Amino acid sequence: MRRHGTEHDGRRRALLRAGLTALLGAIAPQAGAGTSRDGVRVDVRAHGARGDGRHDDTAAFQSAIDALPASGGTVVVAAGDYRxxxxxxxxxxxxxxxxxxxxxxxxxxxxxxxxxxxxxxxxxxxxxxxxxxxxxxxxxxxxxxxxxxxxxxxxxxxxxxxxxxxxxxxxxxxxxxxxxxxxxxxxxxxxxxxxxxxxxxxxxxxxxxxxxxxxxxxxxxxxxxxxxxxxxxxxxxxxxxxxxxxxxxxxxxxxxxxxxxxxxxxxxxxxxxxxxxxxxxxxGHGVLVIGASDCTVVDNRIRRNALGGLSLRPGSDGVVVSLNEFVANGPARARGGKDGLRARQLSVAAEARAVRVDDDNRYSE
The missing domain is CATH 2.160.20.10 (Single-stranded right-handed beta-helix, Pectin lyase-like)
Structure with missing residues (x-):
């Protein structure tokens, strides 16, 4: 088992985090990418919205939206309370x-x-x-x-x-x-x-x-x-x-x-x-996985959740748990000793399949 807190461990965590950040950034959708909207701008107040918190502005919003051309555009809403x-x-x-x-x-x-x-x-x-x-x-x-x-x-x-x-x-x-x-x-x-x-x-x-x-x-x-x-x-x-x-x-x-x-x-x-x-x-639990597959729980801070930190229930398949910090999760009666500390922070059902829990997870009171 790997010892925690070493210089080697610190470098490994940093490399893993950098790799995950690069990977997830590469697959994340970009807001507005590929948009084909027109530059038309329509103000809801020009369609009768009052924004006074009393009058029903639903129809005015819908009118402004419906007024956009087929090529699209922006509906602008100024500060105010719209019912x-x-x-x-x-x-x-x-x-x-x-x-x-x-x-x-x-x-x-x-x-x-x-x-x-x-x-x-x-x-x-x-x-x-x-x-x-x-x-x-x-x-x-x-x-x-x-x-x-x-x-x-x-x-x-x-x-x-x-x-x-x-x-x-x-x-x-x-x-x-x-x-x-x-x-x-x-x-x-x-x-x-x-x-x-x-x-x-x-x-x-x-x-x-x-x-x-x-x-x-x-x-x-x-x-x-x-x-x-x-x-x-x-x-x-x-x-x-x-x-x-x-x-x-x-x-x-x-x-x-x-x-x-x-x-x-x-x-x-x-x-x-x-x-x-x-x-x-x-x-409840910090994270509760029930029958899901191919999940990754990595580099999270999971603290003081009443029923436990992370629970992998039957049917869960292909879950990787790495680099997480678990602190004071679970009911107090479950505390006691190293095994008890980990059990209330992270529980894996016997029926869960292909679960990998890395040694770089940390557990503390």
Whole structure:
């Protein structure tokens, strides 16, 4: 077994980190790459939006979006409080950028619906949403059922960038990414999605759900204080039956204080990389892997999670665990001795297959 803390170990970690950074940077989608949008700019206020927090601005937003030419363009939203009806939703179209001022807030109108979305992206391509805040209606929701009141809902869409956003207090997820199921049952997964510098705080079901998808990149984000209905995770990679979530990279994120796991990677998920994140003080596990395959958990700080640091459940296959720092995870009653310390920080089910846990992981109280 390798001894930790040596000069050799330090050089090896540095080389591994540099190699991973270069590899993941090379495969990450580039925001705006290949865009074919026109230079047309449309202001929502020119289409009747008031931004006073009282009047319903949903129709004005939709009018501005629909006014873009076929070649696309930018819809501009100045600072203000815009009341949006999630039951109608603001429906984005292909080849557009919804550019919100940092002082913009989209406020969800209280409603009783089980399914309702402030922004909806269904079957679109080359869409960017940036700036501003989305505030859900979980504190004023008029119903008691359902868990799908999302801030941003992405289904069957490609080349999507969500950046520099703050999404909070939604009845369901801050962001939900998944496939679009057409007549006849054919599923089109979302693909080439970039989520950067986004904060999802205090949402009811998940901070972020990654469902049926290909090539999702999440970087420099925060997912915190999720809870109210299960699973209550910061990030849940959990595709519905009928398709998979493949090739997702979560990097340099802060994931903390969630009611469930910090990150859950569920069945039908494959080729998931969790790298360089701080995952702490979640009431479930820091990272929970259930039946997923070909996953890499590398160079993360996994601390003070109530049920344990990392748990690999039956059906998990081909998981690599390397360079992580595990600190004070698991219930206090499980502590005691070197074996007990590691067991509550990292647990691997006997039925998990092809798991590699490197000696360079660190464990401490």
């Amino acid at each position: 949006i009806d999630p039951q109608r939703s603001v429906r984005l179209r292909s080849r557009m950028h919804l550019a919100m001022d940092a002082g913009t807030r989209l406020l969800a109108t209280p409603n009783p619906a089980a399914r309702a979305y402030v922004l909806s992206l269904i079957g679109v391509d080359d869409v960017e949403v940036s700036g501003g805040r989305i505030v859900g209606d979980r504190d004023t929701h008029l119903g008691a059922t359902g868990e799908w009141g999302h801030g941003v809902m992405v289904r069957g869409s490609s080349s999507v960038t969500l950046r520099d956003l703050h999404i909070s207090r939604c009845w369901g997820d801050g962001i939900s990414i998944g496939g679009d199921k057409a007549a006849g049952g054919r599923v089109t997964p979302s693909s080439d999605v970039l989520i950067a510098n986004v904060r999802c705080i205090g949402n009811r079901r998940q901070g972020l759900t990654i469902g049926r998808s290909r090539r999702v990149r999440v970087r420099d984000c925060e997912f915190a204080d999720t809870g109210g209905t299960l699973p209550g995770c910061g990030i849940d990679i959990e595709p519905d039956a009928g398709d998979s979530a493949r090739d997702a990279v979560i990097s340099n994120c802060f994931i903390h204080g969630n009611q469930g796991a910090g990150v859950q990677i569920y069945k039908r998920s494959a080729s998931v990389v969790l790298r360089g994140c701080t995952i702490e003080a979640n009431r």
